[in-house]
Amino acid sequence: MIKMQTSKGTIEIELDHDAAPKTAENFEQYAKDGFYNGTLFHRVISGFMIQGGGMESGMSQKPTRDPIDNEANNGLKNDIGTVAMARTGDPHSATAQFFINTANNDFLNFTAPTSQGWGYCVFGKVVGGMDIVNEIKTQPTGSTGGHQDVPIEDILIESVEVVE
Amino acid sequence: MSTLFISDLHLSAEHTDTIELFQEFMSLRACHSSSLYILGDLFEVWVGDDYIDTKLLPVIDALKEYTQLGNRLFIMHGNRDFLMAEQFEVLTGGTILPDPYVITLNGVQTALSHGDMFCTDDVVYQAFKAKVRTPEWQQAFLAQSIEKRREYAAAVRDKSKTHTSTKPHEIMDTNQSSINQLMLDLSVTQLIHGHTHRPNLHQFTLDNRPMSRYVLGDWYNQGSVLECDHNGCTLQTLESGSVLASVQSKVID
Numbered sequence: 001m002i003k004m005q006t007s008k009g010t011i012e013i014e015l016d017h018d019a020a021p022k023t024a025e026n027f028e029q030y031a032k033d034g035f036y037n038g039t040l041f042h043r044v045i046s047g048f049m050i051q052g053g054g055m056e057s058g059m060s061q062k063p064t065r066d067p068i069d070n071e072a073n074n075g076l077k078n079d080i081g082t083v084a085m086a087r088t089g090d091p092h093s094a095t096a097q098f099f100i101n102t103a104n105n106d107f108l109n110f111t112a113p114t115s116q117g118w119g120y121c122v123f124g125k126v127v128g129g130m131d132i133v134n135e136i137k138t139q140p141t142g143s144t145g146g147h148q149d150v151p152i153e154d155i156l157i158e159s160v161e162v163v164e
Numbered sequence: 165m166s167t168l169f170i171s172d173l174h175l176s177a178e179h180t181d182t183i184e185l186f187q188e189f190m191s192l193r194a195c196h197s198s199s200l201y202i203l204g205d206l207f208e209v210w211v212g213d214d215y216i217d218t219k220l221l222p223v224i225d226a227l228k229e230y231t232q233l234g235n236r237l238f239i240m241h242g243n244r245d246f247l248m249a250e251q252f253e254v255l256t257g258g259t260i261l262p263d264p265y266v267i268t269l270n271g272v273q274t275a276l277s278h279g280d281m282f283c284t285d286d287v288v289y290q291a292f293k294a295k296v297r298t299p300e301w302q303q304a305f306l307a308q309s310i311e312k313r314r315e316y317a318a319a320v321r322d323k324s325k326t327h328t329s330t331k332p333h334e335i336m337d338t339n340q341s342s343i344n345q346l347m348l349d350l351s352v353t354q355l356i357h358g359h360t361h362r363p364n365l366h367q368f369t370l371d372n373r374p375m376s377r378y379v380l381g382d383w384y385n386q387g388s389v390l391e392c393d394h395n396g397c398t399l400q401t402l403e404s405g406s407v408l409a410s411v412q413s414k415v416i417d
Contacts, residue, residue: 047291048298089303103295107304116307149294
């Protein structure tokens with residue numbers, strides 16, 4: 001299990017190593033390396049999702065490892081409380097940034113192995129601290145340095161630990 | 165030469181009378197202006213630049229003719245036609261503006277907005293808006309067939325009608341504190357927006373400075389236009405068949 005300590009409280013996440021082995025391992029490695037410590041939830045949209053794990057305060061992007069393959073064709077759905085990988089327009093471009101769905105986002109699910117249809121890979125779910133997620137999603141946001149929906153007050157990911 | 169502002173025309177293939185009124189407006193009124201700003205919801209629905217109903221083609225032609233004469237056309241997304249994009253700009257010669265956008269209008273710093281951002285009390289709508297404006301949602305939506313997109317748009321419209329008919333009126337109106345905040349943030353003394361379909365001029369004081377807020381009317385039964393020149397701005401109503409002899413609306417607060 002993953003214990004994510006944020007400035008708003010603790011979120012517990014269970015990774016799905018069976019359905020998304022490469023993605024779960026990738027996340028666990030970033031966590032073990034301490035990569036997420038000091039990153040932000042930098043994109044917060046209440047009826048959609050909260051995204052973080054790649055930007056530091058001041059919206060500077062942390063250098064990551066190479067992108068991983070998209071495992072969104074694993075049958076897992078982007079439903080409320082699931083955790084999935086963020087990426088660019090290229091389906092196989094996820095690195096460290098992840099998001100927690102705060103709505104049932106069917107349009108993010110895999111539909112076809114094409115650039116438009118790959119969807120976003122779910123690799124875990126929140127098993128504790130959904131109240132913290134709900135608090136984060138309603139924080140006031142603004143635009144900062146070309147990014148929209150950035151919380152006005154930093155929402156810090158203080159540490160991400162792998163616990164047994 | 166004047167600057168014209170219109171919004172909330174909600175043009176659709178089903179309402180040819182409004183399309184005709186718009187054509188009349190473009191040929192008889194807009195020709196005396198040098199800039200036209202359309203502040204959102206020009207169309208009732210826009211499922212992507214790759215689908216234009218043939219009945220709406222005269223609208224595109226009228227806009228193109230306007231820009232080809234050397235006039236400037238600016239378009240802002242509304243809550244219904246936010247998928248207008250680059251191809252639409254190419255077809256009309258217009259420029260899509262971000263919302264909000266600040267211009268200097270006859271020496272007055274003026275913010276332009278569609279206006280839906282001020283309806284902050286309607287949290288259901290704001291959550292929906294936030295989602296559909298994301299690149300993830302738009303990419304997934306535009307990847308679907310035109311038929312599927314039209315079906316979805318029709319379903320959203322039906323749902324929106326149910327939602328708005330059961331909502332108290334105050335929720336759907338603008339929130340004054342969010343208006344004040346935006347005007348202070350952008351350092352403007354004038355704001356022009358649409359969306360609420362309640363044409364009016366609101367004058368108030370903020371930080372000891374006089375502020376003006378013009379609300380444009382919708383085009384369901386008649387047209388509405390704000391005309392600005394060096395003498396100031398007037399909010400006018402356009403009756404079909406008498407666009408030239410337009411009636412100046414009574415402005416109250």
